[in-house]
Amino acid sequence: MAIPTGAVVVALALFGLFCAFQGKNPFAVFAAINKAAFGSWYSFQNTLVRAAPLMLTALCTALPARLGLVIIGNEGALVVGGLSATAAGLACATAPVAVVISVMTLAGMVGGGLWITVCGALYYQRGVNETISSLLMNYIAIAVLNHLVNGPMRDPSSLNKPSSFPIPDDKMLPAMGDSNVHYGLVFGLVACVIAWALMEHATFGFKVRMIGGNIRAARMSGLPVARLGLITCFLAGAAAGIAGMIEVAAVHGRANESLAAGYGYAGILVAFVARYRGLPIILVATLLGGILASGGILQRQFKLPDATILVFQGLVFLVILFSDSLYGKFKFFKEREA
Amino acid sequence: MMTIPPVVRPAKPFDLELVKVTKRFGSFVANDQISLKVPAGTFHALLGENGAGKSTLVKCIMGFHQAEEGDILVHGHSREINSPYDAYQFGIGMVYQHFTLVPAMTVAENLVLSRPDTPGIINWKDEMARLREFMQTAPFKMDLDTPASELAAGQKQKVEILKQLYLDSKFLILDEPTSVLTPSEADEVLGLIRDKVKAGDLSVLLITHKFREVFGFCDEITVLRRGQFAGHGLVKDLTADDMAAMMMGGQRETKIVPKAVRERGPAGLEIKGLCANKDNGVPALTNLNLTVHEGEVVGIAGVSGNGQRELVEVLAGQRPATGGELVVHGASYHGTRAETAEHGFFLLPEEPLRNACVPQMSVAENIAFRSFDRPPMTRAGCLVSRAAIRSFAQDLITRFSVKTRSPETPIGDLSGGNVQRAVLARELGPGTARVLIAANPCFGLDFAAVESIHGQITEARNRGVAVLLVSEDLDELLALADRLLVISHGEFVYETTPAQADIKTIGHHMAGH
Numbered sequence: 001m002a003i004p005t006g007a008v009v010v011a012l013a014l015f016g017l018f019c020a021f022q023g024k025n026p027f028a029v030f031a032a033i034n035k036a037a038f039g040s041w042y043s044f045q046n047t048l049v050r051a052a053p054l055m056l057t058a059l060c061t062a063l064p065a066r067l068g069l070v071i072i073g074n075e076g077a078l079v080v081g082g083l084s085a086t087a088a089g090l091a092c093a094t095a096p097v098a099v100v101i102s103v104m105t106l107a108g109m110v111g112g113g114l115w116i117t118v119c120g121a122l123y124y125q126r127g128v129n130e131t132i133s134s135l136l137m138n139y140i141a142i143a144v145l146n147h148l149v150n151g152p153m154r155d156p157s158s159l160n161k162p163s164s165f166p167i168p169d170d171k172m173l174p175a176m177g178d179s180n181v182h183y184g185l186v187f188g189l190v191a192c193v194i195a196w197a198l199m200e201h202a203t204f205g206f207k208v209r210m211i212g213g214n215i216r217a218a219r220m221s222g223l224p225v226a227r228l229g230l231i232t233c234f235l236a237g238a239a240a241g242i243a244g245m246i247e248v249a250a251v252h253g254r255a256n257e258s259l260a261a262g263y264g265y266a267g268i269l270v271a272f273v274a275r276y277r278g279l280p281i282i283l284v285a286t287l288l289g290g291i292l293a294s295g296g297i298l299q300r301q302f303k304l305p306d307a308t309i310l311v312f313q314g315l316v317f318l319v320i321l322f323s324d325s326l327y328g329k330f331k332f333f334k335e336r337e338a
Numbered sequence: 339m340m341t342i343p344p345v346v347r348p349a350k351p352f353d354l355e356l357v358k359v360t361k362r363f364g365s366f367v368a369n370d371q372i373s374l375k376v377p378a379g380t381f382h383a384l385l386g387e388n389g390a391g392k393s394t395l396v397k398c399i400m401g402f403h404q405a406e407e408g409d410i411l412v413h414g415h416s417r418e419i420n421s422p423y424d425a426y427q428f429g430i431g432m433v434y435q436h437f438t439l440v441p442a443m444t445v446a447e448n449l450v451l452s453r454p455d456t457p458g459i460i461n462w463k464d465e466m467a468r469l470r471e472f473m474q475t476a477p478f479k480m481d482l483d484t485p486a487s488e489l490a491a492g493q494k495q496k497v498e499i500l501k502q503l504y505l506d507s508k509f510l511i512l513d514e515p516t517s518v519l520t521p522s523e524a525d526e527v528l529g530l531i532r533d534k535v536k537a538g539d540l541s542v543l544l545i546t547h548k549f550r551e552v553f554g555f556c557d558e559i560t561v562l563r564r565g566q567f568a569g570h571g572l573v574k575d576l577t578a579d580d581m582a583a584m585m586m587g588g589q590r591e592t593k594i595v596p597k598a599v600r601e602r603g604p605a606g607l608e609i610k611g612l613c614a615n616k617d618n619g620v621p622a623l624t625n626l627n628l629t630v631h632e633g634e635v636v637g638i639a640g641v642s643g644n645g646q647r648e649l650v651e652v653l654a655g656q657r658p659a660t661g662g663e664l665v666v667h668g669a670s671y672h673g674t675r676a677e678t679a680e681h682g683f684f685l686l687p688e689e690p691l692r693n694a695c696v697p698q699m700s701v702a703e704n705i706a707f708r709s710f711d712r713p714p715m716t717r718a719g720c721l722v723s724r725a726a727i728r729s730f731a732q733d734l735i736t737r738f739s740v741k742t743r744s745p746e747t748p749i750g751d752l753s754g755g756n757v758q759r760a761v762l763a764r765e766l767g768p769g770t771a772r773v774l775i776a777a778n779p780c781f782g783l784d785f786a787a788v789e790s791i792h793g794q795i796t797e798a799r800n801r802g803v804a805v806l807l808v809s810e811d812l813d814e815l816l817a818l819a820d821r822l823l824v825i826s827h828g829e830f831v832y833e834t835t836p837a838q839a840d841i842k843t844i845g846h847h848m849a850g851h
Contacts, residue, residue, distance in 0.1 A: 203711045206722050210707065213696030220654045220685060220694055221707045222675035 004273045004284075007323045011316040018311060024302050036297040037290025044290075045180045049251075050263075051289030052181075053078070055188030055281055056243035057267025059195050060116065062276040063236040064130070066199055067229055068212040073119055073134030074240050075264025076141030077112035081241025082248045083145055084111025086255040087153070089167045089248070100171040104245050105187075112241020113234040115141065120233030124226040142260050149256050163256035173250035184246035189282060191239050196278025198235075208232055240264065266292070269313055272320050288313070345417075348429040351378040351508045351541040352413040354399070359408035361394055366743055368394040371408065372567050374560045376509070381535045381542045383552045383573075385585055386562035387755070387786055392545045395562070396511045399543075400432050401425045426454055431507030433498045435514045441487035445480055445497055452501045472504055477530035490643070492523035499527065503534075512544045516551065528555045547783070549578045561585055585786075597820075598800040603632030606667065606804025607683075607773045613661035614648045622648035623828040626662070628806075632772070635795065635805040637819030637836075639812060641848050645828035646808045647688075650777040653806075654685050654693070666773055675711070682772035682803075684708070684765040686779045686791075694761045697750025701742045702731035704749045705764045738763035755787050766794050774798055777808045792818060812844065824848055 016026030037047050060074040088107030089100055119137060122128035146162075148154075153164040175182045199205035211218040211225055218225055244259060252258050270288055274280035295309040354376045361369040369391045376382040386392045397403045399410060401419040409416045412428050419425050425432075439448050450456060450465050469482055478496045486494065495515055502510055510531070516524035532555045534540045544556060552559060552573060559576070561569040561584040569584035612626040622645045630636045640646055651657035653664070655673035664671040666681045677683065687693035695704050706727045709715055715726045731745045740759045742752055749757060758779070765771060776795060780788040795818055799805050809815050815822055816836045824832040824847040832847035834840075 201722060202720050203716050203722050204720065206703070206710055209699060210696050213698050214692070216654075216656050216693050217696050217707070219656045219673075220687065222655060222673055222678040224674065 003323050004275060004320060007319040008273065008316055010323075011312065011319045014315050014319070015312045018315075019302075019304070022304060024304065029298065029302060029304075032297050032301055033291060033294040036294035042180075043293065046293040047286060047290040048181045048185050049289075050292045051282075051286045052184040052188040053243040053246055053263040054267055054270050054285035054289055055192050056239045056246070057264050058270035058274065058281045058285055059191060059239035059267075059278075060112075060236045060264070061268045061271035062274065062278070062281060063195060063199070063208075063232050063239070064116075064120075064229075065271065065276040066205070066212050067208050067232050068215070069120070069123065069229065069233070070131045071116060071119060071134045071233065071236060072131060072268050073116055073137050073141075073237070073264075074267045075260060075262070076134070076138035077115045077237040077240035078244040078247070078264045079138075079141040079145050079259050080115040080244065081108035081112030081237075082244025082259045083148060083153075083255050084108055084241065085245035086164050086167070086248050089171065090165055093168055093171060097171050100167070101173055101249060104167075104249050105242060108241040108245030109238035110241070112244060113236075113238035116233045116237025116240070117230055120230045124229055138264070142257075145255065145259060146257065153255065155254070158254075158256070161256055161258075163252075163254045166254040167249060169253070172253055173246065182246070182250035184250045187242055187246060188285070191242065192278045192282045194278075195235075195239070195281075199278060204228075204231075240267070243267075266313060269317050269320075273316065345427050347427060347506070348413070348508050351538065352429070353378050353411070354413075354430075354509055354541065354543075355411040356395070356399070357409040357411065359395065359398055359405045359410070361391075361398055361403055361405050364743070367565050369398070369405070369562075370566045372562065372565075373408075374567075374570075376541055376543055376558075378541055379535060379538045380557045381532060381544065381555055383556040383559040384543055384545045384562065385547075385552070385559055385581060386568070387585055390562040390568075390585075391565040392562055393513060393753070396432065396513060396543065396545065399425065399430060399511065423454055426505065426507075429506070429508040430511070431502035431505055431509070432511040433495070433502060433513065433515050437494050437498060439486040439489075439494055439497060442485060444483050444485050445489075446482040448486055448497065449482075449501055449504050452505060469504075476500055476503060477534060478527075492519045492527070495519055495523075496527060499531065508540060510540055510542045512542060512546075514545055514547070516546070516548070524551070525554070531555075549581060552581065553578070597796055600633050600800070600802075602634060603802060603804075604668075605629050605665075606632045606634075607806060608665040609662070610665060611662035612649075612652065612659055612664070614645075614652050614657055614659050616648060621660075621828065623652070626828070626830065628823070628830065630773070630804040630806050632804045633799060633802045634820045635799050635807055635818050637815035637822045638806070638808045638825050638830075639815050639822060639844060639848060640810075640825035644825050646777070646810075646825060648828075649825075650685075650687060650775060650808055653775050654687055656693070679708070679712070682770045684771040684774055686761060686765055686774070686776040688778040690761040691750065691754070691757050695749050695757060698748050700746045701735065701740065701749045701752065701760055702728050702745035705731040705734055705745075705760055705767075708764055709768070734763035734767040735760070738767060755783050758783060758787065758791075762791060762794060766798060769801075771798060771803050774803050774805045775808070776805065778810055779807075780809075780811065780814060788814075812841070 019026040019029045036043055038044055057074040057078055060077055061071055064071040085104040085108035089104040092100055092103050115137065116134065119130045119134040122133050123130040149164050150162045154162055155165040173183050199208065207223050207228055210221065210223060211228060215225060243263060247259055248255055266288060270281055270284045274284040291309060291312060295306055298304040298308050299306050356372060356374045358371040358373055359369055360371055372395060384392050394403060398405045399419065401421045401424045404420060410419060417428060440451065443451065446466060446469050449469060450460060473479065478500065480497060480500060486497065489497065516528065519527065528551060531542060535542055546552065556573050558572050559570065559581060561581065563585060607630040609626055609628040612623055613621065614623045616622040638646060648657060652659050666683060671677055671681065691697060706715055710722055710727060715723055715730065717723050728745050735742060735745060738759045740763060741756050749760060752760065779791050795805060795807065807815065807818055816839060819836055822834050822836060822839060823830045824844060826847060
């Protein structure tokens with residue numbers, strides 16, 4: 001865990017420098033972020049609402065990573081999951097709320113799951129690089145979303161922001177108790193715990209780690225490499241698909257371009273920082289959720305542009321990637337290895 | 339006080355001495371107060387079993403590791419060697435067990451690349467002129483424009499040695515340089531190096547397992563055992579038994595497991611009309627037919643690169659067959675997990691770390707690869723029990739004397755021989771094997787390990803296992819096999835038995851005539 005923690009610290013320092021160059025006191029900025037993210041129960045609720053989809057989209061990168069695949073199609077799987085959930089929810093909107101939510105969840109999982117399975121199939125059948133294909137499929141997914149909400153699925157009453165017909169309010173995913181946090185957080189937490197148990201303790205995870213560690217040894221042991229790979233891709237996409245379902249069922253109430261709000265891309269970052277492990281993903285998603293939640297404060301209090309938070313995300317990303325590639329090249333790392 | 343002269347790259351060989359060098363990894367002592375002296379212009383052998391600490395010791399000389407205690411004396415002066423570049427400055431160079439050539443580059447490019455002082459812009463005209471001049475005096479001739487990927491193993495090893503001569507190393511460390519060479523190639527390469535030593539151009543420290551090489555080429559030996567100094571002497575004063583005693587601690591027992599006389603059993607493994615391609619799509623195997631009966635060892639001999647690797651990979655499920663069929667115990671076989679378990683179809687592939695292990699997973703997990711998904715290691719149908727894996731592995735680690743710090747150590751941290759033993763433990767330990775494929779199972783191992791693996795294979799055969807042994811070592815094949823087939827250009831071209839075998843005839847068929 002030393003590397004990701006170190007990388008986040010270095011990224012924070014760089015971000016401080018960036019703020020200083022903007023003429024802002026970095027410590028004041030950090031304090032404001034902290035306050036906006038974790039300062040009060042109210043702001044922490046805000047953080048958790050953002051953390052929920054991040055936990056799910058992070059799994060979309062984290063699960064295949066254990067298998068040796070670098071999948072970054074999180075945004076696309078989220079969008080397709082959200083679209084499928086919307087279509088399914090609208091189709092059965094008259095059923096009781098529990099049925100609607102279950103059907104939407106299932107549809108989101110199948111939609112997102114199949115979306116990433118396509119990348120897996122392209123890789124195992126045709127040798128197409130899964131990173132490139134999953135990245136490009138993000139754009140296809142977003143284009144499909146725009147097409148559907150502007151065309152076949154469009155609610156004529158949505159004028160300035162073309163959207164689908166809405167899920168009835170009483171069929172949406174409710175908030176927990178009297179908080180602002182919706183049940184999507186439970187989906188996220190449960191998914192991460194299942195992913196952790198699956199990868200670290202289940203026979204399935206053992207097989208996946210064998211394939212990820214040495215595909216030749218896995219083949220020699222008689223493992224059905226492609227089948228396990230496709231199942232893992234499906235589970236990964238399904239997780240991101242649930243994130244899309246939650247965004248529809250708990251937040252927007254309908255499918256529109258707000259679905260592609262960047263949770264998918266931020267999920268890649270969460271997975272990287274958490275080293276693809278289920279339980280750390282919960283922690284990192286909460287941290288990043290807090291940082292995302294503080295975007296508004298930076299704008300209001302410091303007159304920093306909204307995108308400042310993206311600068312921070314980008315910095316963490318770069319530092320993580322650099323520290324990965326530099327690992328082992330310095331004495332500092334070498335000694336510890338021995 | 340004596341002043342230490344500045345470092346100048348030496349023009350002549352020099353004395354190199356290690357004084358009580360100690361190197362630890364955590365609590366593990368890899369080298370415990372080891373002293374060793376290589377006088378200028380001598381050929382010195384460093385002997386020891388796998389895991390005795392030979393590689394660690396030379397890595398200290400090369401500056402990959404820094405010794406915690408002790409001195410390295412170069413030409414009588416204590417020196418700090420902190421990196422391979424420092425070693426280069428002292429005129430020390432090393433040829434590794436595994437090749438370090440860039441496959442896509444030519445011999446000339448590889449040589450120029452190896453220089454630590456390669457200029458930012460290379461004047462190829464000058465470099466080539468200098469290389470051609472160097473080649474005039476080089477002990478072996480090599481075409482400078484051939485890409486390294488097109489060289490055979492023996493030629494690659496020659497380029498590795500040329501590289502050190504080109505760098506003008508005066509102290510050459512050779513880490514089992516002949517393990518990839520045929521005996522005649524080995525003799526040629528070592529003989530030419532020996533000539534350079536005799537001419538007073540070079541000192542050599544040779545890590546080896548082969549007594550033949552020690553007696554053929556070396557002046558002196560130093561022996562390590564379990565990280566400690568175990569003996570030293572002049573080759574002319576010692577016998578092979580003396581050296582073996584030093585390596586083994588004086589308790590070498592030769593246990594050759596006798597081959598039980600038995601009736602040929604029913605067919606265990608049948609290969610029917612098998613075809614497969616090389617990586618580049620060119621056919622490697624064409625219509626291969628073979629039956630291995632239960633309780634029989636069928637040996638496959640051949641010069642490497644005649645389809646043996648592809649054959650073993652198809653059997654291991656690592657390469658698709660383009661035609662033909664595998665039949666095991668009368669049933670069509672596709673290498674699924676259920677089938678491997680049902681038929682006890684196990685393998686000892688070459689390069690076990692690359693072919694049969696996941697380096698970052700623990701020794702215990704690697705040993706459990708065949709059985710982790712069945713009770714008792716899998717509970718409740720889907721959960722892996724770490725405790726069950728550990729106790730299963732612990733037993734096999736002890737029985738097969740795998741030297742590891744703990745069952746949780748990543749298997750990639752183990753020495754080659756111990757990885758091999760761990761794979762052997764996994765494949766043969768539970769005693770459920772009924773078909774065994776072994777490919778160069780003793781490659782690069784010392785004689786004690788070789789003996790133990792040969793014993794295990796013969797025992798398996800005596801139990802009724804159908805064994806297919808693919809090997810580049812004819813002695814091994816003649817000792818173990820009941821039948822011997824020669825493969826050439828992806829086809830079996832000759833069959834004999836060890837009793838009737840005539841080495842000349844076999845060699846003739848191996849050479850593809």
